[in-house]
Amino acid sequence: MAQDMTLLWGSGSPPCWRIMIMLEEKELKGYNQKLLSFEKKEHKSKEVLDINPRGQFPAFKYKDYILNESYAACLFLEIQYKSQGTKLTPDCPMELALMYQRMFEGFSLLQKTGQVLYYDYNVPENERHESARTRNKEALTTEVKLWEGYLASSSGFLTGKTFSLSDVTVFPNIAYLFRSGLCEKRYPNLAKYYNGLKDRPSIKANWPPHWKESCECQVLLKDI
Amino acid sequence: MAQDMTLLWGSGSPPCWRIMIMLEEKELKGYNQKLLSFEKKEHKSKEVLDINPRGQFPAFKYKDYILNESYAACLFLEIQYKSQGTKLTPDCPMELALMYQRMFEGFSLLQKTGQVLYYDYNVPENERHESARTRNKEALTTEVKLWEGYLASSSGFLTGKTFSLSDVTVFPNIAYLFRSGLCEKRYPNLAKYYNGLKDRPSIKANWPPHWKESCECQVLLKDI
Structure with a gap:
């Protein structure tokens, strides 16, 4: 039992999901965890700031x-749990x-995805420009195409023939693209990778709860 | 002799400097290396793109x-040179x-430093806003204060009592702040850390060549 660990998390955050997948792969169960709300700005609450000064x-x-x-x-x-659970290196x-x-x-x-998805959140209204939105989308398209190429010869994992730290860290980023409307037909290699891993127990058990419901955000990347 | 390694680099780039410090600490000498120019856009040259598709x-x-x-x-x-040169973990x-x-x-x-230093480079003229410049400077100030606090109880290194991967990776970021005009008196812990490590052989031997000359950029962070 991993009672000496505490995770305060937000639904849909790739960094949170990474840690949860990691804990599951290493069979670290029963850790203290608490789902908090971005909307209620609980990432700026005292309990979060006490651990994470960036809020x-x-x-x-x-x-x-x-x-x-x-x-x-x-x-x-x-490193700490090298021989426990899945060997990821x-x-x-x-x-x-x-x-x-x-x-x-x-x-x-993830950075280029964020520049598209969080443009309105990060940029005050009087500073927004359509030209910036277009440039951000173009940069993300170039980036996504690169990953589509990387996965052309995939054996189901991002690298090598087994699930590794590269999957733990990057799968949530790719899932985020599809949640946000990336077209599976336009990116068949990414889609195959995504669909091949989405039911893996460590991933499925920690699927972002609010992703089970539909959302307007699901079309944001349809043009990418 | 590390003749099976090739590094194409730009002067003043923290990521390049990290690798050079690392190679030096691991006593990997004689690698193939070539200093290229940002100004001449050589990071978009074929020889770079052949290795790094992001240019x-x-x-x-x-x-x-x-x-x-x-x-x-x-x-x-x-990992590859665990027992060669400095043990960094x-x-x-x-x-x-x-x-x-x-x-x-x-x-x-590094991201927050870049948002201040590269604002004009990254943002086309008709999209620039003084309010964004101010916000970026405030975000960097908050970040730098955090690091100043982290170093309050330093024994000369960023973490622990010996030079480690945290120094290899973060020292170039901190040196970059001072190169860009960060005030040593306002940030005495950061300055002590910086001055304590700048003559370390692996760091000094790979000091960005163009930093030996003065530059207008050396006042950009004076208000931080």
């Missing part, structure tokens, strides 16, 4: 160690190099 | 493995957790 989800503690950065939490848990140097490379390219994908 | 520095290859993402390169080299779980946490918080610091 962001997730706020994650392992014993007394603060690991709010989801990549930090995943890399740490993989390949031994083969070629696969290892590719795993790390794709993990960190994931930042680029 | 960014660094473009880095280890044998046939592409490791353009600097964090990926550092984590990979640390602590054994103590508490130090390990903090090392990873600060490494990934480094993304936040």
Whole structure:
């Protein structure tokens, strides 16, 4: 039982989902967790700020160690629980190099997705420009096409022949694209990857609860 | 001799500098390297694009493995050369957790620095707003204060009592702040950290060549 861990999370946040997938893969059950609300601005509440001074989800503690950065939490848990649950780091140097490379390219994908989806949230009304929206969409399209190419020869995983840290960290980003309306027909390799992993127990058990309902946001990326 | 590695880099790029520090700490000398020019847009040249499809520095290859993402390169080299050169990963779980946490918080610091320094580069003239400049500066100030606090009890390193991957990855970000005019008197802990490490051989040997000359950019962060 992982009662010495605490996760404060928001539904639909890829960083939160990463940690939850990681905990599940490492068979770390029974941790303290609390679903909080973005809409109610609970990421700026005292209980979150006490752990995460930037006021962001997730706020994650392992014993007394603060690991709010989801990549930090995943890399740490993989070392701490090396021989427990799924082995998520390949031994083969070629696969290892590719795993790390794709993990960190994931930042680029999530950043460009955020620039499109959160434009109105991040940019005050009097500073918005259609030209910026167009540029952001073009940058995201170029990025998504890159990943579509990466997955052309996939064996069901992002890198190598088994589920690894690259899937733990990047799958939530890709799921977020499809939740936001990315066209499965236009990106068949991404769609195949997504559909092949969405029922994996660690992923399915932690599917963002509010994604079970439909939402206007589901068309935002239809042109990408 | 590390003749099976190739690095195409730009002067002053924190991601490039990270890889160079890492190679030096791991005693990997004699790698193929080529200094290219941002001004001449050589990051969009064929030789860079052949390795890095995003057209960014660094473009880095280890044998046939592409490791353009600097964090990926550092984590990979640390595993591949575990017992060669400096040991950069602590054994103590508490130090390990903090090392990873600060490494990934480094993304936040670099991103907020970039939003201030590259505003004119990234935003076309007709989309610029003074209110956005002010907001970006405020966000960076908040971020820099956080790091100033983190370093209050430093023993000369970002985490723990020895030079680690957190220093390899975050020192270039902090050096970049001071290069851009951050006030040493206003941030004494950051300045102490910076001055304590700037003559470390791996760092000094790879100091961005163009930083040896003065530049208008050296006042850009004076108000932060």
